[in-house]
Amino acid sequence: MAETVQGGVGAGGLPVFLINLDRRPDRRDYMEAQLAAMGLPVTRISAKDAEVVPDAEIAAEVALSGHLIRMGRGSQCNALNHFEIMRRLVASGAPRPVVLEDDIELSPDLAGFARDGAWLPAGVGIVRLEKWSRRVTKKLLGPELGTSPVAGRSIRRLYSRVGGSGAYIVTRGAAERILAGKGILRHPIDHLLFNLNISPLAREVGVGMVVPALARQAWGRFSSDIAATRKAEPRPLSAQLRRGWYEVNLLPTQIGAVLFRGARPIQIDYAERTA
Template identity: 35%
Template sequence: MTLPVFVINLDRRPDRWAAMLAQLDRLGIRAARIAAVDARLLAAQEERERETNNDDLSLGEVACVWSHRKALRAFLDTGERAALILEDDVELAPDTPSLLESVDWWPPDAGVIRVETGNISPAKWCLLWPASAETPSGRRVHRFERWTPGSAAYLVNREAAAFALPHFDNPAMPMDTLLFDHRRSRLARELRALQIVPGAARQTEDGDTSDLAGWRPRGPRHTKWGKHNKKSLLYRARLIALRCTGKVKKQRQGVYYRPAP
């Protein structure tokens, strides 16, 4: 069994699709293209706000969530047990094909496994639970407690995809926050995603200006993250307690990328 692969790509970026095809061909991976939702083609800002009832997100962030929704729907239509979802600006490690051979190496309760490295600055860090499995090539699989941004490469099974889809219809937060931020996202707390360490994928330098989530409408952008202050304090207290008891370990510089395990 080889898991299907879906690559999210904007129609106006055939260059990125060509680059992804070349990379996947070198790795011997076949993939299906998912036409990304283009923020520039969405309805006017006022119409989008009426539909989502949320002014926290840019049009690009909404388009990114809806693009991943299209990818998950395409995966569920295949009838396969799991799939790899990619954005078109990701660099894959040479052992990526081994991740697609089966799901036998997955921990029993795994629904989402992030393949990419967290896209964070070296000054930040993440908290990882002890490894619960290994990939076929020897990378460790951890549950993470403190999230790191990024949703450009992840494995997902049918149950998790079906459970997550309703949360994508009316997004209240960006895609990576929705899937991986335990503090802000109820979906993330339910899914309890796992992380491959070291990461087997990373967004390229061009990904710093992602076409999926980076485009923003002109004018002021409002935010409501302040309402999470109380939750933030409780979350920080939880992290401190977990570290003091030794249940999770601090890993500086996030989850680093390495071409080989």
């Protein structure tokens, strides 16, 4: 079920989809207040609830076991939420939306990026808006792509992996390709979208990133619904070896990006405002 909360941006703006559990109105209020302050209308998508969704509904798109990367039931349901938004995007004919999970702190500068999609660089199907980790991190990023709609920020192509699926923009073409090629998912949705080590689809559609980031986890404000369903199990040796192979597998591409495409490690930070 989808509900739309009106805001101030007109028809030319990017639609905003918010994934939110019915039993978490606190998160909904937090997100809608941030978006309302920016004048951004939002369409709420009622999230699949790990406590009630039947196995058969999950298994139609996401593996219940035998995962390449560990997935709890909350993570499995979260993937369904993102696929649902992609299907809505494809059916609507809209060119691209902003996709948000409901535990994200947003920069007011998001309004400048959501005003229209003219700034979106060619050859990039997903633009990541989020800094996920609390730690200081560096990612291998290419040179600036096009012109940022907000001074002090840039859009750069991503050549390494990064976690989290809390805030991004996806084009209709990328959504179509992901839905057509995903099969039965065996790893969390953020790995499908942003882990270039293991996701051929991410490499194919092209992933960009806004630097500094426009969003980050609202650390300490909310408990994690996904983490609560994740089993604390030791990672088997086979999984550790597979993860190591994924890391090594992308090295030739990354070396080529450094030598021939101007890529370099760049520190990823969140900035509330840059303009």
